[in-house]
Amino acid sequence: MNRYPPCPFSSEVFGLVPHTDSSFLTVVNQDQIGGLQLWKNGRWINVKPNPEALVINIGDLFQALSNDVYKSIKHRVLAPQQVERLSLAFFYCPTYETVIKSCIKPSMYREFTFREFMMQIQRDLKATGDKVGVSRFLL
Ligand SMILES: O=C(O)CCC(=O)C(=O)O
Numbered sequence: 479m480n481r482y483p484p485c486p487f488s489s490e491v492f493g494l495v496p497h498t499d500s501s502f503l504t505v506v507n508q509d510q511i512g513g514l515q516l517w518k519n520g521r522w523i524n525v526k527p528n529p530e531a532l533v534i535n536i537g538d539l540f541q542a543l544s545n546d547v548y549k550s551i552k553h554r555v556l557a558p559q560q561v562e563r564l565s566l567a568f569f570y571c572p573t574y575e576t577v578i579k580s581c582i583k584p585s586m587y588r589e590f591t592f593r594e595f596m597m598q599i600q601r602d603l604k605a606t607g608d609k610v611g612v613s614r615f616l617l
């Protein structure tokens with residue numbers, strides 16, 4: 479559950495900074511406040527809340543397994559100005575021992591386990607303050 483409290487400095491801070499999800503797939507149920515945006519064709523696009531729909535995000539593992547046929551899209555959440563925003567995110571991930579390996583050859587990525595991937599993200603975050611992500615495993 480993500481809770482985004484109303485923020486008087488909403489133009490200066492993010493609810494959630496730009497990122498890609500480290501999962502295989504993410505299922506998001508957002509409320510009606512809005513603020514979720516996708517980076518597409520060089521600009522941020524609003525994901526309009528729809529009470530009858532869930533948002534399905536392709537994650538980094540889907541990108542690696544599909545050999546970049548599908549991309550994990552960069553997204554962010556703007557901080558709400560006046561009212562609280564809530565969302566539910568379900569990250570569909572494999573076990574840590576699962577080997578991520580594309581069946582499309584030649585593979586763009588070397589084989590890696592989900593554990594290796596998550597540990598590399600933590601190391602990069604500590605060292606650079608940023609998630610480098612799946613590009614770390616490009617051959
Ligand atoms: O709150 C949202 O709509 C998206 C949440 C999200 O991107 C995440 O939890 O990774």
Ligand SMILES: [Fe+2]
Pocket residue numbers: 497498499553
């Ligand atoms: Fe996300």
